[in-house]
Amino acid sequence: MQLSRMKKYLMRVLIGSSGVNLSAPGEPTGPTWTSDGPCQDGPVHVLILGAGFAGLELASRLSESESGEFQVTLIDRNDTFTFGFSKLDVMFGRRGADEVRLPYSEISKPGVEFRQETVTAIDPEQRRVETDGGSYEADILVVAMGADYDVDATPGFAEHGSEYYSVAGADRMREVVKGFDSGRIVISILRRPFKCPPAPFEAALLLHDHFTERGIRDRVEIETMGPMKAPVPITKSVSGEFLKALGERDIPYGAEQVVTEVGDGSAALDDGGTIEYDLFIGIPVHRVPEVVEASGLTEDGWVPIDPANLRTRFERVYALGDVAATPNPKAGAFAESAARVVAEDIIARRTGGELEHPNQGEGHCFLEFGGGRAGRVEVNFFGGPKPEASLVAPTIEQAAYKEDWAAARRERWFG
Ligand SMILES: Cc1cc2nc3c(=O)[nH]c(=O)nc-3n(C[C@H](O)[C@H](O)[C@H](O)COP(=O)(O)OP(=O)(O)OC[C@H]3O[C@@H](n4cnc5c(N)ncnc54)[C@H](O)[C@@H]3O)c2cc1C
Secondary structure, three states: OOHHHHHHHHHHHHHOOOOOOOOOOOOOOOOOOOOOOOOOOOOEEEEEEOOOHHHHHHHHHHHHOOOOOEEEEEEEOOOEEOOOOHHHHHHOOOOOOOOOOEEHHHOOOOOEEEEEOOEEEEEOOOOEEEEOOEEEEOOEEEEOOOOEEOHHHOOOHHHHOEOOOOHHHHHHHHHHHHHOOOEEEEEEEOOOOOEOOOHHHHHHHHHHHHHHHOOOHHHEEEEEEEOOOOOOOOOHHHHHHHHHHHHHOOOOEEEOOOEEEEOOOEEEEOOOOEEEOOEEEEEOOEEOOHHHHHOOOOEOOEEOOOOOOOEOOOOOEEEOHHHEOOOOOEOHHHHHHHHHHHHHHHHHHHHOOOOOOOOOOEEEEEEEEEOOEEEEEEEEOOOOOOOEEEEEEEEHHHHHHHHHHHHHHHHHHHO
């Protein structure tokens, strides 16, 4: 940290909150932003709701910013963060659920305070937030609360199906997969949008490996299905690569096949048909957290934003990551690149400048192919005349790159 910044930070710690709401929750103080222009002297209070990919990256960037005038409060209902792809580690028993949870208590960033609280109300007009721990007012409010799973949206899914999209679900699934020794497994995407478009196919490829290693692959049928025409609809070539990898392992993809109800051993399809199964793995319907919906921020289920800078229609309120209505996939790498844009926009507003690098909707999703190899699908949504995607071929080196990528984020967000 630069010496001048360090001094300012120490002064702030010594003399108190300087007008931002670092006081005990329940005693909100007034925001320091006095107009739509740059803030007057004094730190800008940025309140970030949700400490996932988007929230952690944004908090880190604001903490490291040269202007150094941000006091960040980062709120999450959980006490730990988990990478999405770690859920596959848990499902296949490579790591325990406790090993993949990264405690927020380790966050140590100048100017960033983490609070484990549940957000219970958001007033985007006033940039006022209620939690189970108190009330906050913010100069800048950032909604980064991700997507929740609406398991009850699919009748019978909770009783008869399994999922690995949550850590708890992946933990339960480990025993289910271990105990499964013959029959048909159906992996069904229940609605779009869903997190990490390759993840359902990744699970299918890894299940193939798992049963092959156990010497019982010929006794297990694996099928995938979903509402999309092709596994990765924005590009024919990447979809083709996916279909090839699935085909080589005898795993069909049922295009535009949507399960509407899960019964005991069979599931109903929206075309009136049914499919028999022995193990039903669903990618649950996704939705914004209820408190976000109740806040009036959403339209058609997600939070509309200006795709260039992630601003909502409310003054000095941003939404980014899975909660936002963006055409790019719901994935951590996209949430992270959006956080870079939001950080730059906030800093530009603080200093009276302009956002120089608007959002390109760029990112990637890793895809484990089995045999210790990983590839990744690289996407850029707004950078060119049309969205582009390509597949970085699966190799052992790419699998190592994925580990390094996660380690770098752990270091940057928590170190
Ligand atoms: C199996 C699987 C594999 C994946 N693989 C990849 C991959 O390879 N690459 C990739 O980029 N992405 C991957 N993802 C997707 C990635 O995990 C998500 O897209 C990413 O986490 C989204 O970031 P976010 O910050 O928007 O939301 P999240 O990371 O979900 O964070 C939102 C936070 O808000 C908090 N929150 C919600 N409601 C409240 C409330 N009321 N009060 C307080 N806090 C609240 C939540 O606790 C959560 O911590 C994968 C996901 C899954 C499930």
